[in-house]
Amino acid sequence: MGISLAGSIIRGALQDHGADDLLRSCADVMPQLQTLLDQRLKSRPVGYLQVFRDLLATTGQYHWSAVLGDFSDDFYHLCCPHCDVEVTIAIGDHGRYSAIRDWHAGDMERRDLKPVPPEGLTGAGRWMHDIAARDRQDWLARGLTYLFGKAECPRCASTFGIAAEYTAANLPPADQP
Structure with a gap:
């Protein structure tokens, strides 16, 4: 319970509310927390994804810690790096595709995602x-x-790395903690 609470606190401290000093002040205990979280993951706990996301937060993967889902019905919104149209990336039980989302008509012009081999x-x-x-x-x-594979833009047919584009759009500037 204590490990989960510590991991949740780290993920919660990543919000934009001035808790940066908290993260800096506990930097020396992060490696220990990472080790404990990793040991917990090895036991394949119920709630594995929560512990996995906590581990991501302690290793600096803040954006993935905040948005990574269970891939049953996940959607990531980003702009095509070539034509700037908003593209919806779906990874879930109903398909793995890129599309132009129309709130009335649904996902239009679907293109299958191309997974990267492990x-x-x-x-x-x-x-x-x-x-x-x-x-x-x-x-x-x-x-x-x-998620770390490739998507095709439904508008211009260019191919781009999903994770790279999502990270570029959601990672804070390098000068911020």
């Missing part, structure tokens, strides 16, 4: 996938191959 993952995507695969969380590992 061996093609790099950086944070590889690390996240390796942990999920190690812990036999196949649903999470599979979803990450789509």
Whole structure:
């Protein structure tokens, strides 16, 4: 219970409400918390995703900690880097696709996502996938191959990296903590 509470506090402190000093003041205990959270994940707890997101927060993956879902019905909204149209990325039980969202007509002009093979993952995507695969969380590992894969813009047909574009649009500027 205490580990989950600590992880939740770290994720909650990432909100824009002036708690940056709290994070800086506990930087020396982050490696210990990361170790404890990782040990907890290895036991494949009920609520695995919550603990996984807590671990992401303690390692500086703030945006993924805040938005990563269970891939049953996840949607990520971003702009095409080539034509700037808003694209909805769906990863879930009803499909894995990019589309133009029309609130009355639904997702239009769907294009299938192209997952990256696990061996093609790099950086944070590889690390996240390796942990999920190690812990036999196949649903999470599979979803990450789509999230870190490629999408086609329904408007201009250009291809782009989903995670890279989402990160660029949602990561705070480098000069902020």
